[in-house]
Amino acid sequence: SSDSNLIRATLFPGDGIGPEIAESVKQVFRTADVPIEWEEHYVGTEIDPRTQSFLTWESLESVRQNKVGLKGPMATPIGKGHRSLNLTLRKELNLYANVRPCYSLPGYKTKYDDVDLITIRENTEGEYSGLEHQVVRGVVESLKIITRQASLRVAEYAFHYAKTHGRERVSAIHKANIMQKTDGLFLKCCREVAEKYPEIVYEEVVIDNCCMMLVKNPALFDVLVMPNLYGDIISDLCAGLIGGLGLTPSCNIGEGGIALAEAVHGSAPDIAGKNLANPTALLLSSVTMLRHLELHDKADKIQDAILKTIAEGKYRTADLGGKSTTTDFTKAICDHI
Amino acid sequence: SSDSNLIRATLFPGDGIGPEIAESVKQVFRTADVPIEWEEHYVGTEIDPRTQSFLTWESLESVRQNKVGLKGPMATPIGKGHRSLNLTLRKELNLYANVRPCYSLPGYKTKYDDVDLITIRENTEGEYSGLEHQVVRGVVESLKIITRQASLRVAEYAFHYAKTHGRERVSAIHKANIMQKTDGLFLKCCREVAEKYPEIVYEEVVIDNCCMMLVKNPALFDVLVMPNLYGDIISDLCAGLIGGLGLTPSCNIGEGGIALAEAVHGSAPDIAGKNLANPTALLLSSVTMLRHLELHDKADKIQDAILKTIAEGKYRTADLGGKSTTTDFTKAICDHI
Ligand SMILES: CC(C)[C@H](C(=O)O)[C@@H](O)C(=O)O
Ligand SMILES: CC(C)[C@H](C(=O)O)[C@@H](O)C(=O)O
Numbered sequence: 001s002s003d004s005n006l007i008r009a010t011l012f013p014g015d016g017i018g019p020e021i022a023e024s025v026k027q028v029f030r031t032a033d034v035p036i037e038w039e040e041h042y043v044g045t046e047i048d049p050r051t052q053s054f055l056t057w058e059s060l061e062s063v064r065q066n067k068v069g070l071k072g073p074m075a076t077p078i079g080k081g082h083r084s085l086n087l088t089l090r091k092e093l094n095l096y097a098n099v100r101p102c103y104s105l106p107g108y109k110t111k112y113d114d115v116d117l118i119t120i121r122e123n124t125e126g127e128y129s130g131l132e133h134q135v136v137r138g139v140v141e142s143l144k145i146i147t148r149q150a151s152l153r154v155a156e157y158a159f160h161y162a163k164t165h166g167r168e169r170v171s172a173i174h175k176a177n178i179m180q181k182t183d184g185l186f187l188k189c190c191r192e193v194a195e196k197y198p199e200i201v202y203e204e205v206v207i208d209n210c211c212m213m214l215v216k217n218p219a220l221f222d223v224l225v226m227p228n229l230y231g232d233i234i235s236d237l238c239a240g241l242i243g244g245l246g247l248t249p250s251c252n253i254g255e256g257g258i259a260l261a262e263a264v265h266g267s268a269p270d271i272a273g274k275n276l277a278n279p280t281a282l283l284l285s286s287v288t289m290l291r292h293l294e295l296h297d298k299a300d301k302i303q304d305a306i307l308k309t310i311a312e313g314k315y316r317t318a319d320l321g322g323k324s325t326t327t328d329f330t331k332a333i334c335d336h337i
Numbered sequence: 338s339s340d341s342n343l344i345r346a347t348l349f350p351g352d353g354i355g356p357e358i359a360e361s362v363k364q365v366f367r368t369a370d371v372p373i374e375w376e377e378h379y380v381g382t383e384i385d386p387r388t389q390s391f392l393t394w395e396s397l398e399s400v401r402q403n404k405v406g407l408k409g410p411m412a413t414p415i416g417k418g419h420r421s422l423n424l425t426l427r428k429e430l431n432l433y434a435n436v437r438p439c440y441s442l443p444g445y446k447t448k449y450d451d452v453d454l455i456t457i458r459e460n461t462e463g464e465y466s467g468l469e470h471q472v473v474r475g476v477v478e479s480l481k482i483i484t485r486q487a488s489l490r491v492a493e494y495a496f497h498y499a500k501t502h503g504r505e506r507v508s509a510i511h512k513a514n515i516m517q518k519t520d521g522l523f524l525k526c527c528r529e530v531a532e533k534y535p536e537i538v539y540e541e542v543v544i545d546n547c548c549m550m551l552v553k554n555p556a557l558f559d560v561l562v563m564p565n566l567y568g569d570i571i572s573d574l575c576a577g578l579i580g581g582l583g584l585t586p587s588c589n590i591g592e593g594g595i596a597l598a599e600a601v602h603g604s605a606p607d608i609a610g611k612n613l614a615n616p617t618a619l620l621l622s623s624v625t626m627l628r629h630l631e632l633h634d635k636a637d638k639i640q641d642a643i644l645k646t647i648a649e650g651k652y653r654t655a656d657l658g659g660k661s662t663t664t665d666f667t668k669a670i671c672d673h674i
Contacts, residue, residue, distance in 0.1 A: 084514065110553075111448040127481070132518035138485035142519040144464070148475035175566070177421065181469035182479040208573035215552055215577035216447075229512070233570060236545035240552035 006037040007293060010062040010069030010260075015044040016267025017277035018072030024279035024330040025070065025286045028305075031334040034290065034298045039066060043085060044267075045075045055085060060092050068293060069260045070286050073267040087130075090123050095252035095260060096150060097157040098123040098231060101288070102238040102248050107311030108320065112241045118223045119238055120161065121231020122154040122186075123252060128228045146182040146227060151189035157253060158190075158225035159197045169201040170194070173210050173226035173234060186227050211237060235264075246319050249284035251292065259292040261285035275325040278317040280306060283333070305336035343374040344630060347399040347406030347597075352381040353604025354614035355409030361616035361667040362407065362623045365642075368671040371627065371635045376403060380422060381604075382412045392422060397429050405630060406597045407623050410604040424467075427460050432589035432597060433487060434494040435460040435568060438625070439575040439585050444648030445657065449578045455560045456575055457498065458568020459491040459523075460589060465565045483519040483564060488526035494590060495527075495562035496534045506538040507531070510547050510563035510571060523564050548574060572601075583656050586621035588629065596629040598622035612662040615654040617643060620670070642673035 013022035029036055041059040063069045074085040089095065098121040104114055131143040155172075162170050172190040176183035187204055194202035205213070207230050213220050214234070218241055224234060239248040245265035252260045263281040271277060283306050290299035309315055315332040316322025324332075350359035366373055378396040400406045411422040426432065435458040441451055468480040492509075499507050509527040513520035524541055531539035542550070544567050550557050551571070555578055561571060576585040582602035589597045600618040608614060620643050627636035646652055652669035653659025661669075 087515075127512070128515055132516060134518065135482075138522075140483050140518045140522050142481045142483075142516045144479045144481060145472075146477050146479075175464070175569075178424075178465055178566075179469060179479045181471065181477045185475075185477050208569045211548070211570055211574040212577035212581060215574055216581065229515075232512075232545045233548055237548040237552055237574065240549035244549060244553065 006035050007068070008039055008066045009036050009289065010059075010066050011038040011040045012043040012059065012069065012071040012074075013040065014072030014267060015046050015075045016073060016269045016272040018044070018074075018267060020273070020275065020277050020326050021263065021279035021282040022070075022072050024326055025282055027330055028283060028302055028333055028337070029286070031337045032298055032302050034295065034302075043071070043074065043089075045085065055088060060089075063093055063258060063260060064256075067256065067258050068289060069258075070282070070289055071260060071262040072282060073263055073265060075267045075269070087128060089260070090128075090252065093252075093254045093258055093260065095123050095254040095258070097121070097154050097253040098235075098250060099161065099253065099288070100235040100238070100248060100250045100264070102235070102242055104242050105247060105310050106307055107313060108243055108247070110241065110243050112218060115218050115238070115241050117218060117221055117238050118161065118165075118167065119231055119235040120154065120158040120223060120225045121235060122150055122226065122228050123231070124228070125150050126182075126228030144179070144182055144229075146185050148185060148189060151186045151227075152193060155190045155193040155225060158223055159193050159200055162200050162223045163197060167200070167223050169203065169222040170197075171210070171221055171224050172202070172204045173207050173224055173230050174204060175207050175230075176204075177206060183227065190225065207234075210234065214238065214241070243320070245281060246278045247280050247284070249281060249288050251285060251288040259289060261289040261292075275327055276318055277326050278319050279326055279330060280310070301337055302333075305333045308336050309333045343372050344405070345376055345403045346373050346626065347396075347403050348375040348377045349380040349396065349406065349408040349411075350377065351409030351604060352383050352412045353410060353606045353609040355381070355411075355604060357610070357612065357614050357663050358600065358616035358619040359407075359409050361663055362619055364667055365620060365639055365670055365674070366623070368674045369635055369639050371632065371639075380408070380411065380426075382422065392425060397426075400430055400595060400597060401593075404593065404595050405626060406595075407619070407626055408597060408599040409619060410600055410602060412604045412606070424465060426597070427589065430589075430591045430595055430597065432460050432591040432595070434458070434491050434590040435572075435587060436498065436590065436625070437572040437575070437585060437587045437601070439572070439579055441579050442584060442647050443644055444650060445580055445584070447578065447580050449555060452555050452575070452578050454555060454558055454575050455498065455502075455504065456568055456572040457491065457495040457560060457562045458572060459487055459563065459565050460568070461565070462487050463519075463565030481516070481519055481566075483522050485522060485526060488523045488564075489530060492527045492530040492562060495560055496530050496537055499537050499560045500534060504537070504560050506540065506559040507534075508547070508558055508561045509539070509541045510544050510561055510567050511541060512544050512567075513541075514543060520564065527562065544571075547571065551575065551578070576601075580657070582618060583615045584617050584621070586618060586625050588622065588625040596626060598626040598629075612664055613655055614663050615656050616663055616667060617647070638674055639670075642670045645673050646670045
């Protein structure tokens with residue numbers, strides 16, 4: 001019974017608290033009359049008895065077809081000999097750019113005011129190549145791979161993003177004073193792209209210095225673009241400035257116009273199923289998905305309702321110092337819509 | 338005319354503001370009657386007309402003989418085809434552990450109070466191997482090397498440091514969920530050493546999460562030990578918490594009991610020779626050198642005088658919002674001794 005006026009979007013609720021926070025998104029979307037029909041698939045490390053599989057071909061195909069999706073947290077087992085599902089999705093769907101907006105939430109005080117940063121992370125190569133081996137006993141090596149193609153692609157995305165979102169500056173983050181060839185190539189590609197965007201200020205900042213400046217004065221930055229591992233580190237640092245990963249959206253951009261939005265926090269197995277989880281990160285991620293679909297009215301409405309609910313402070317989940325359940329917090333948002 | 342009661346220590350003033358801040362240390366040491374005789378050598382990227390060389394054999398031999406030294410900033414030329422001098426010193430002298438204490442300076446306010454962290458960085462391998470090459474056009478790779486020997490050595494240093502400095506917790510920082518072999522080996526070594534120190538709490542924290550927690554609440558950490566690049570990043574982040582690299586000491590520990598203390602900030606060529614530089618980082622580094630020599634009375638006296646001068650706030654250099662010259666600030670410290 002599918003309505004042809006509806007946009008199909010894939011939903012991977014994920015592990016742990018994933019199903020609860022996905023439920024929150026569904027409810028908010030229903031309340032806001034968002035013309036989306038969810039195609040839900042189980043992808044996670046808690047084996048689904050129906051599929052006996054972590055990630056099915058159908059799940060991947062669903063994103064490839066719909067070109068738009070939302071994913072909850074998936075647990076990454078350490079050292080259990082199988083690859084992170086997050087990584088597998090990135091590789092399989094060629095999710096080349098990971099965009100993480102990070103802004104201070106009105107009314108939720110941290111040490112930093114008015115943070116407004118966008119980190120854009122190369123998402124497919126670098127230190128995440130998976131190429132590692134033992135050279136001799138007691139000596140191991142990992143390969144960091146940087147390609148011209150992936151670097152140009154993410155740089156192009158970053159400058160295009162800056163231009164279309166009224167941003168003024170793109171900072172390329174690197175350690176080319178040490179990794180002259182790999183990070184050097186990354187910078188070279190950024191410079192090439194920068195030349196096509198004379199209206200955007202371009203600068204290069206060494207990663208260690210960048211981290212120091214971010215904690216001293218985040219207002220020095222605007223859009224940051226960088227290789228994979230630096231993006232992993234800096235996007236978490238930025239999230240820390242405004243309160244943590246429970247509050248920051250993320251969206252992965254893939255080849256052929258795919259957008260897979262995601263909550264990047266953990267699956268929090270300790271509170272799973274207890275109606276205590278904070279759905280904010282997944283909700284804000286769903287907003288980035290709506291913007292990707294150019295459903296800006298719906299996006300604005302939902303984003304405003306989320307921010308208002310947090311700002312009022314009456315309904316907050318435990319991680320934000322409140323006492324609300326996931327469902328009460330969600331209801332408060334729906335009431336604002 | 339060398340006095341046999343004096344301890345010989347090597348001094349590399351370095352580039353840019355290096356000579357001025359080194360002069361400050363010399364003056365403070367004279368005032369405090371520190372029984373040290375400096376053996377000064379030029380090492381830097383500004384070629385010395387006498388030697389026509391960046392780093393002479395004599396300079397290295399001086400540190401090897403004296404086993405103790407102090408170095409100022411040395412400029413790292415990017416992509417000029419020659420290796421960073423900082424790196425060369427680390428490799429040549431086998432400076433395997435870089436210790437950076439980072440504590441809030443009384444009276445100098447930042448967003449964070451009571452920071453008290455020690456980062457201990459593996460200083461010889463990892464991403465700093467220098468092994469890089471182009472695979473095919475547009476595809477380059479860098480090798481990250483982790484060895485059992487270097488990992489055990491730095492872990493041993495970290496736990497010994499924790500134990501002898503009354504510290505309670507050692508956190509190993511890693512990304513073993515992605516680099517299972519390299520960071521996995523690093524963690525394995527840390528675990529082995531941890532077992533010999535049952536009185537020290539041991540934990541493992543993923544680097545991205547560590548950065549987020551550091552900006553949210555640095556009090557969660559105590560001593561942090563990690564591979565080279567993570568140490569580079571996290572020590573700068575920590576410095577940012579208390580005001581920047583102008584305020585944080587650093588000491589490199591090498592084989593055979595070598596200790597080479599250093600200011601890790603840049604050479605600031607823009608203000609070089611203008612009597613504007615802040616000598617605090619080099620002064621506090623010289624204090625770590627004195628502690629290494631077990632000259633604790635002198636170390637305490639000098640450290641107290643530095644901290645008092647900064648706390649009073651009457652004499653501060655421009656980077657700390659004051660108007661003092663390097664020499665006035667130094668004189669104020671000397672007056673406190
Ligand atoms: C879970 C982990 C594999 C992942 C990463 O390292 O990319 C996470 O930290 C993230 O940022 O999405
Ligand atoms: C200058 C540079 C080579 C050096 C490094 O990367 O180690 C510096 O950042 C440091 O931390 O001492």
